């Protein structure tokens with residue numbers, strides 16, 4: 001039976017080797033897009049401009065990766081559109097729920113991305129980004145999430161619309177329409193289809209077990225309400241069908257009924273012109289990942305062409321709200337192995353100087369896998385081990401308890417450093433930033449890395465928590 005490949009799977013040393021598009025081994029060290037990661041803890045073999053030693057653990061934020069991912073997706077849409085003569089535009093939106101850190105949002109918006117949000121505080125982030133010049137007036141701000149009358153989120157959206165024309169509330173439920181009408185402000189709105197989860201056809205889609213969006217009949221009703229409101233214009237139709245959808249056939253099968261509903265709505269409401277497939281585009285969280293992005297885009301755009309032709313309506317602009325795809329690979333979290341413990345467990349334990357479960361909640365909550373590789377000693381023999389965090393929690397382990405994936409790390413544990421990779425989406429937002437965490441472990445330092453126009457690395461160190469910060473947060477006077 002196959003298992004996810006989360007690292008090196010042999011007992012032999014790693015030769016000079018490329019693991020994926022950004023991780024490679026050379027002479028016993030691991031390089032992240034050319035950066036020798038072990039240098040951060042034990043010094044470098046060549047000067048890459050860092051010039052100091054840091055304590056572990058350490059969070060890594062590598063901003064060029066975000067720009068590259070966005071550029072690659074835009075390129076694919078542009079090339080496929082040209083190939084098949086697709087007349088609509090491609091609109092890349094960053095779904096901030098994946099990682100709302102300032103440097104991540106700033107970097108994504110810096111590429112010209114639109115902004116997808118989900119809460120009142122998110123509106124404030126958009127406002128700050130606009131004030132700082134990162135969110136230009138022409139950019140769309142897609143407001144997903146629940147927006148009942150009288151909630152802070154709804155009020156914030158209405159206020160922000162006074163400053164920013166491209167605010168597009170996406171209606172989850174018909175009850176969200178009256179507050180927008182009552183605002184008297186001109187709003188372009190979206191409608192969210194109930195479509196989250198596997199389905200084949202409209203009836204199954206209407207019946208999916210999901211709290212998001214409206215069934216087909218309610219969508220038609222909502223469209224009529226928008227049409228008759230003096231200040232609302234129907235712009236966008238939203239149908240998100242899942243997250244990290246690694247099977248392109250499934251992705252397309254689940255998107256096809258919404259595409260058909262889009263075309264029917266477009267016949268009745270000519271102002272409608274954006275098909276927003278939401279999130280779901282997968283990203284490599286393990287080393288065996290493969291997804292034919294170009295093939296998926298070609299099939300998506302061709303399906304839109306075919307169905308729109310059948311209904312005799314123009315093809316829409318296509319929007320994706322890319323969360324995981326944008327943010328996952330830019331993040332890494334580095335630890336030191338502080339102990340190797342053989343206690344008649346099935347495998348030796350390697351204990352790290354941090355917590356797996358608070359740093360990557362999806363490992364224990366969902367049994368999710370991430371890539372784990374050593375930063376040094378790659379030129380030494382390996383053995384199969386299991387990782388344990390420093391908390392007293394039995395779930396603070398990796399691979400997850402439900403996993404069949406083997407983890408191999410160097411036998412040599414003297415000054416051994418390891419990294420978790422592709423952890424930049426959702427993990428920090430679920431585990432929380434700052435605050436007090438399991439077994440009161442303080443948060444690690446964070447190193448933000450960028451590259452200038454000449455390719456030189458630039459480093460910015462954000463200090464982690466001091467013990468006093470954790471204590472203060474818990475109400476102790478120190």
Ligand SMILES: Cc1ncc(COP(=O)(O)O)c(C=O)c1O
Nearest residue numbers: 095144243279280321322323324
């Ligand atoms: C409405 C909406 N859009 C976009 C996303 C981002 O999805 P993903 O991380 O799969 O790209 C989510 C994630 O939950 C979502 O709920």
